[in-house]
Amino acid sequence: MPDNRQMLIAALPSGPLQTSNFEMQTTPAPEPADGQVLCRTLAITIGAGQRAGLQGSASYAGAPQIGGVMGGTGVAQVETSRAQGFAAGDLVMAPTGWQDYSLHHADALQPVPAGTAPALQLGGLGVNGITAYFGLLDIGAPKEGETVVVSAAAGSVGHLVGQIAKLQGCRVVGVAGSPAKCALLTDELGFDTAVNYKDADFRAAFKAATPDRIDVYFDNTGGDVLGSAIFRMNIKGRIVCCGAVSQYDTANPAPGPRGIPGLLVNNRVRMEGFLVFDYADRYAEARAQLREWIEAGQITLKLSEYHGLDAAPQAFVDLLGGATTGATIVHI
C-alpha cells in the first residue's frame, strides 16, 4: 500500500491555535474491507467552527482526540471500491480528515459530478455554502427591501450570505476585520456597505451603516458584534446564530451580550441557533441553486487556497487569525 500522510492533533490549544498543535505522521494506507471504499484526498476545506471542536469540551464538532487524525471534509477520488455504487476514479465528498487516504462506508460518501473542481465543491457547494443558504433563507427569512447584516462577512459563510441576501433584494451590510476585507465586500462582492469591527469608532460606524436598523442579523462571531447588533434590531427582527468565531480561539469566552433578554422582548426579536446538518435531506436543493448562481456569475466565490497537507495547520491558524478571505481550501 502507498504511504498515507496524516496530520495528527499533537496537543489541544489552550489559547490561540498554533501550528505546533499538529504533527505529521506517515503510515501505510489502509486496505478496504468488504463494503468499504478507499478514498484518496484531493483537497480539504477548513472552517472556523472546527476550532470549537478543539476546545476539549462537548461540541457539535465532536470530541477531539490527542494523537488522532484531525477531522475535516474533503473532496476525494475513489482509489479502490468494495462497496456498491462507487468505482475507482469517482469523485466524492467525504469526512476524509487531514490525510491522504481514508476508508469509508458508502453511506458516508456524497457523489460529486465528474469534472467538478474540488475547490468549487468544497468552497461553494460545501458546508459553508449550504450553511449560508439555509441559515439566511430558512432561519433569517429576509424580505425584499429589508436590511441584512452579516458578521465575519468576508469569511467562507459570510461572503455567500451577503451575496444571497443581495439576490433577495435586501440592503446588505458586512462586518469584517480589516479595510481590505471591507473593500472586498463592497468593491467585488456587491455589499452595500461594510464596517471594520476593529475600528475605534466601530459602534458609531455600525449605527451609521444601519440607518433603517436591522431586520436580519446573520451572526458568525458572537461577542461584541452580536452585542452591537442586538441594540440595532428592528421590531420582529431575526438573529441567525450560526457561529461564534470570536469565542473559539481563546481560553476565556466573554460573558453574554447585554440586553438579553430585555431587548428581545421589547423588540420581539427571534434569535435562533441552527446546524446545517439538520437540513441534510435538502442539501441537493441548496447545491443546485448555489451552483446555478455561481455558474451564472450572480455569486462570486472567494477562496484562500493552500497547497500541500503540511500547509493545513498554517491555513487553520491564518483562518482563525483573520488572514484569509472566503473559503479556506488546502489542495493535498
Place this chain on the structure above:
Amino acid sequence: MPDNRQMLIAALPSGPLQTSNFEMQTTPAPEPADGQVLCRTLAITIGAGQRAGLQGSASYAGAPQIGGVMGGTGVAQVETSRAQGFAAGDLVMAPTGWQDYSLHHADALQPVPAGTAPALQLGGLGVNGITAYFGLLDIGAPKEGETVVVSAAAGSVGHLVGQIAKLQGCRVVGVAGSPAKCALLTDELGFDTAVNYKDADFRAAFKAATPDRIDVYFDNTGGDVLGSAIFRMNIKGRIVCCGAVSQYDTANPAPGPRGIPGLLVNNRVRMEGFLVFDYADRYAEARAQLREWIEAGQITLKLSEYHGLDAAPQAFVDLLGGATTGATIVHI
C-alpha cells in the same frame, strides 16, 4: 364634579422602588367632551413589567413623566358616556391609570360582561392571562410529554403558564423565590416540582428537577435563572422571552447570560421575545379559553388583593420585592 384622587409619579426610582416614588393629589374629576366616556375605576392590576416603564429610558411601557398619573390597566364602571356603544353602569377594561376617574375614547375601552368580578377580569383574563396563553402556546409551542420550565412561577403570568402547560400534558417545573411559593406551586397549582432560586444549591437542584432537560423555558426573569436554563435546553428547545423582572428593580442590569450564542447554535435553540399587544386581534380567543378553564376549575387563579388607591404603591413595592403571589390587584 366629584373628587378625583390621583397617584402621581413623584420621582423615578434609581434603585429598588419605594412608596416615596409616588404621591397622591386630589383634583376635580374631568368632564367628558363629545365622543368621550368618563369611567370610575373599580380595581387596577399591577404587573412587574411596569417597573421597566419607570427606568426613564425607552421601554415598551412608554416613557413615564414625573408629576404624571401612574399608568395601569383597570376595570371601571362607566359614569357618564358621550360616546356611542357605552352607557352609564357598563363595565369596561381600560387604561385607567392609578386614579378614581379617567376619560377615554370608546376605542380604548374593552367591554366586560356584566357581573364579572373585576379581580377575575384583571387577574385571570387580563394582560397576565393573555400573555401566559399566547407566550406559552404560540411562542413556546409545547408538545405533550415535554418539559416546561417557568420562572417567577408564582407570579401573575407564571402561575398561569404552569397550569396551562399541565393542561397540554407537559411536565412542569416552576422556579420561584421562597419555600412557601414553591409549596404553593406543587401543592395547590399542580406543578410537578419547584425550585427556589435563592437556595445556595440552586444550580444542582435545578439540574435535578430537569432530568430530561428542558423543551420550553418560559422566562419571566432573565438573569441567573435564564443563565441556568440555557445550559439545560434540549435540542430544538424554545426559550420564550416574556420579561426580565430580575433586571427591572435595579440601577445596574447584569451582563447577558453566558453561552450565547454558542449554546443556541449547538442545541439549535430558538429564543424569542414577544409582547402580548401584538396579539390584540386574538384576545377574545384567549379570554374565552381562560374563562372556561377557570370556571371549570382546571386553572386555579391566585390573587394578591389590596384595598384603597393609597395602597397601590405598597402593592407595587411588595410585588417587586417578591412578597406577592399570583396577580396583584388593588381595589379602588
